[in-house]
Amino acid sequence: MTPGPSRSPAPETRDRILDAAEGLFVEHGFEATSMRMITSSAGANIAAVNYHFGTKDALIQEVFGRRLTELNRQRLAALDRLQAEAKGEPLKPSRIVEAFFGTALELAADTEHGGHTFMRLLGRTYTEPNAFVRKFMAEEYAEVLERFLGALYSALPDVPREEILWRFHFMMGAMSYAIAGTDSLQLFAGSFDDADPQRLMPRLMSFLLGGLRAPLAEFAQGAVQGGDREAA
Numbered sequence: 001m002t003p004g005p006s007r008s009p010a011p012e013t014r015d016r017i018l019d020a021a022e023g024l025f026v027e028h029g030f031e032a033t034s035m036r037m038i039t040s041s042a043g044a045n046i047a048a049v050n051y052h053f054g055t056k057d058a059l060i061q062e063v064f065g066r067r068l069t070e071l072n073r074q075r076l077a078a079l080d081r082l083q084a085e086a087k088g089e090p091l092k093p094s095r096i097v098e099a100f101f102g103t104a105l106e107l108a109a110d111t112e113h114g115g116h117t118f119m120r121l122l123g124r125t126y127t128e129p130n131a132f133v134r135k136f137m138a139e140e141y142a143e144v145l146e147r148f149l150g151a152l153y154s155a156l157p158d159v160p161r162e163e164i165l166w167r168f169h170f171m172m173g174a175m176s177y178a179i180a181g182t183d184s185l186q187l188f189a190g191s192f193d194d195a196d197p198q199r200l201m202p203r204l205m206s207f208l209l210g211g212l213r214a215p216l217a218e219f220a221q222g223a224v225q226g227g228d229r230e231a232a
Contacts, residue, residue, distance in 0.1 A: 014052045016042040019114060022063050026121045030060060030130050057132050064136065067107070067118045072144045075103050079147055090154040094209055100148050101175055101208055105201040108179045116179075123176030163216065171208045178204050 020042035024033045035056060039046055053059040078099035082091050108119035125133055152164050178200060 013042075013044055013048050017044055017049055017052060017059070018063055018066065021059055022114065022117055022121055025060070025063065026117060026124060029124070029128055030133065060133060061136055063118075063121070064133075064140070067115070068122070068140055071104060071107055072140060075100055075144050076147060078103060079151060083151070090157075091151055093152065093155045093212055096148060096151045096155060097171070097208055097212060098205065100144075101171065102201065102205060104175065105179075105204065109201065119179045123180045126172065126176045159216065167212055167214075170211060174208060174211070175204060 017038060021033070021038045024037055024041060027033075028037075035046060035049060038059075039049060049059065053062060079096070082095050082099060104119060104122075107115040110116055125137065149164065149168065152168070153161055156164060
């Protein structure tokens, strides 16, 4: 029997390293996770890591790049569809929020292909960024944040832009905290039976939209009124 073509183990090794690094970064953080821990978890050697990635920073970038780039592409595609349907009219704020956060929550609900683990890592990154990751994330998010914030500014013309920035900041924090899991809530709430990420989306989306639509704080109302007087 003529043997079939040999299958290179390289892609499989590369994916194992990425998966191992992703899980360990979630558990221990970037600084505390060593290359030795990653190779041990992946069943690989340091030569394989050096061959595929070269440095730890390059490995971190690949861990994010393989999912975050696609996530942001899907976000922009969703926004493009909404704006095409709106034909130049401002979008409803709820649709903008759904396009940005709903897409991420769908990825977080994927427990079979690593989406849930990655979104937990992304949430941890917001609260424990290192210098390299901060720079990389700023580059990855530059276009998507410019587009989505611009859509929110148009959708909420009576809300000061600074207030929209703050609310978006709070919304990002709420999503990150929620995706990180319910462990912290169990510390003071006792047993908590909702471990299904599929049930997270409707609860969190309702909370995010409530925050976006909340009445302006007193100082923000003053800023709007002052701006109206100046315009008059």
